[in-house]
Amino acid sequence: xxxxxxxxxxxxxxxxxxxxxxxxxxxxxxxxxxxxxxxxxxxxxxxxxxxxxxxxxxxxxxxxxxxxxxxxxxxxxxxxxxxxxxxxxxxxxxxxxxxxxxxxxxxxxxxxxxxxxxxxxxxxxxxxxxxxxxxxxxxxxxxxxxxxxxxxxxxxxxxxxxxxxxxxxxxxxxxxxxxxxxxxxxxxxxxxxxxxxxxxxxxxxxxxxxxxxxxxxxxxxxxxxxxxxxxxxxxxxxxxxxxxxxxxxxxxxxxxxxxxxxxxxxxxxxxxxxxxxxxxxxxxxxxxxxxxxxxxxxxxxxxxxxxxxxxxxxxxxxxxxxxxxxxxxxxxxxxxxxxxxxxxxxxxxxxxxxxxxxxxxxxxxxxxxxxxxxxxxxxxxxx
Ligand code: CA
Numbered sequence: 001x002x003x004x005x006x007x008x009x010x011x012x013x014x015x016x017x018x019x020x021x022x023x024x025x026x027x028x029x030x031x032x033x034x035x036x037x038x039x040x041x042x043x044x045x046x047x048x049x050x051x052x053x054x055x056x057x058x059x060x061x062x063x064x065x066x067x068x069x070x071x072x073x074x075x076x077x078x079x080x081x082x083x084x085x086x087x088x089x090x091x092x093x094x095x096x097x098x099x100x101x102x103x104x105x106x107x108x109x110x111x112x113x114x115x116x117x118x119x120x121x122x123x124x125x126x127x128x129x130x131x132x133x134x135x136x137x138x139x140x141x142x143x144x145x146x147x148x149x150x151x152x153x154x155x156x157x158x159x160x161x162x163x164x165x166x167x168x169x170x171x172x173x174x175x176x177x178x179x180x181x182x183x184x185x186x187x188x189x190x191x192x193x194x195x196x197x198x199x200x201x202x203x204x205x206x207x208x209x210x211x212x213x214x215x216x217x218x219x220x221x222x223x224x225x226x227x228x229x230x231x232x233x234x235x236x237x238x239x240x241x242x243x244x245x246x247x248x249x250x251x252x253x254x255x256x257x258x259x260x261x262x263x264x265x266x267x268x269x270x271x272x273x274x275x276x277x278x279x280x281x282x283x284x285x286x287x288x289x290x291x292x293x294x295x296x297x298x299x300x301x302x303x304x305x306x307x308x309x310x311x312x313x314x315x316x317x318x319x320x321x322x323x324x325x326x327x328x329x330x331x332x333x334x335x336x337x338x339x340x341x342x343x344x345x346x347x348x349x350x351x352x353x354x355x356x357x358x359x360x361x362x363x364x365x366x367x368x369x370x371x372x373x374x375x376x377x378x379x380x381x382x383x
Contacts, residue, residue, distance in 0.1 A: 048082045048277065050269075053102075055095035055112035057214070058088025061236065062299070063261065066167055066292045067111045070263075073284040082277055084109065099264065103159040108269045111166060114152075114262050115196045123342035126350045127152050127163065129259040131198050131329040134354050136168035136258040136293050137365070142353045143260070151349055155342055160267045164285045167261035167292025170300070172253030173237060174317055175230035176221065176246035181317065184324050193217060193229035197332060198255025204328040214240075221245055230255065233296065234303035243307055248315045254325055261292060 052071065056064040064086075071084040089095035098110035099117045115128035127148070134142060142148035143165045152163050175194065181187060188206040192199075199209030212220050212229070220226045222245045229246075230253065231237050243249070263285050270278060308314070317325075337344040 046081070046274075048273070050082065050084045050108040051092070052084050052086045052109040052111060052263075053089070053091075053093045053098050053107050054086065054110065055089045055098055055116055058091060060088070061239065062292060062295045063111070063167065064088060066261075066288045066295070069291060070111075070166070070284050070288040073287060074280060077280045077284060078277060082280070099159070099161065102264050102266050103161050105160070105266045105269060108266050109263060111261065111263050113259060114163070115259075118196065121155060121159075121342070122336065122340050123155055123346040125197055126343070126346040127155075127260060127262065129196065129198075129256045130333070130350065131201050131255045131257075132326055133257050133350070134357065135365075136170050136260075138354065138357045138361070139168060139258045139260045140165060140289070141357060142350070146353045146357075147349060148353070151346060155346070156264070157267065162265045162267040162270055164263045164265070164282065165260055166263040166285050166288045168289070168296075169232055169256065169259045169261070170293060170296050171233075171258060172256040173230065173233050174250035174253050174255075175228055176237070176242045177228045177248045177250060177315075178246055179227075180248060180315065181250065181321060183318065184321055187321070190227045191225075193220065193226050194255060196255075197329075197336075198230070200332045201255065201325055201328045204332055205325055218242070218245070233300045234307055235296065235299035238303045238307055243310060243312045247313060249307070249312050250315050250317055252317070254317065254322060263288070 052067060054060075054064060054067050056067075058064060059068070067086045071086050074082050074084050087093075089098075093101045093107065095112070096116060098107075098112055099120065101107045102110045113128040114124040114126075117124045127143075133139075139148075143152065149165075156163050175192065177190075179186065184205055187202065190207045191210055192202055192207050193212045194202050194209045195211040199211065203209045210226055212226065214231070217229055217231065218240055221229050221242065229242065231240055231242065233253070237243070237249075265281070270281070273281075333347060337347045
């Protein structure tokens with residue numbers, strides 16, 4: 001029996017069962033697998049050499065490392081039939097040209113974050129980070145099981161690009177300041193390095209958002225070209241050395257609450273691969289997703305303790321400031337979706353899912369975290 005017929009018969013046998021009705025397969029699974037022909041097996045002897053560019057400096061901790069591990073995994077899982085050479089940002093293509101490179105097929109893959117393409121596709125920002133957005137767990141749920149992947153596919157399809165979730169930073173830190181932020185008035189006129197939608201929000205709140213690339217960030221803060229800066233979290237911020245030149249380390253990263261990283265693949269090249277290699281790529285990206293968030297979680301906790309031991313002053317954004325920033329976020333998002341249909345569509349799907357999962361989180365994660373924090377404060381582990 002041909003595989004195609006087998007799958008059709010198999011599907012008919014379980015039609016109406018709870019298993020199928022609940023959509024237990026990953027998005028796109030049935031469509032792709034029914035298209036599988038026996039002839040594909042003939043191509044299995046062929047070797048593939050692909051190129052991946054990244055938006056990160058070469059061997060960048062966690063993010064760059066994850067790409068190299070992904071490449072090693074592809075080689076092992078394919079029994080050496082597929083090799084993916086990874087390039088750091090600027091080695092082959094400038095970081096911000098990665099999307100265009102994949103779209104044109106100059107390179108087959110890239111790793112970065114969707115908000116880097118905001119100038120080309122405004123709605124892409126919903127697939128990386130939105131201020132006061134979802135956390136890592138919720139973003140994964142939206143993409144993998146909540147319709148997010150389909151929407152993301154649709155957004156990139158005109159560019160012949162297929163996206164996958166390849167990691168998440170988790171909740172980032174709120175940034176380094178040399179003065180305390182006790183009210184919105186303290187933000188007025190401050191030059192703050194904060195890219196993307198977070199930058200628009202902080203500008204709407206009276207600060208002046210500036211986007212500065214990682215390489216120039218330390219010097220800019222040290223020489224007071226900027227007054228404050230956000231980067232990622234304790235691990236990367238420690239390596240940058242910000243604790244040596246800024247007094248206060250603010251939390252939480254309201255502007256990046258669970259920034260999703262992405263691997264993008266040239267869609268035509270991907271679909272031309274034998275099915276097993278397609279599945280190997282997907283499996284390795286999903287593995288990279290788990291590696292990345294796990295590495296961030298493991299390293300951030302250790303580096304936060306290290307920073308505290310070295311005298312870093314932690315400060316929480318006051319509730320009043322957070323409340324004002326939330327209002328500004330709504331205004332910024334409304335303005336963003338007013339004249340851009342794909343952004344409106346992504347916003348509605350994102351907001352609907354966030355509302356639903358937040359309802360559940362109110363009885364699960366958030367309650368648990370609150371009780372955990374109480375215990376931490378009582379134990380006086382963190383000041
Ligand atoms: Ca950041």
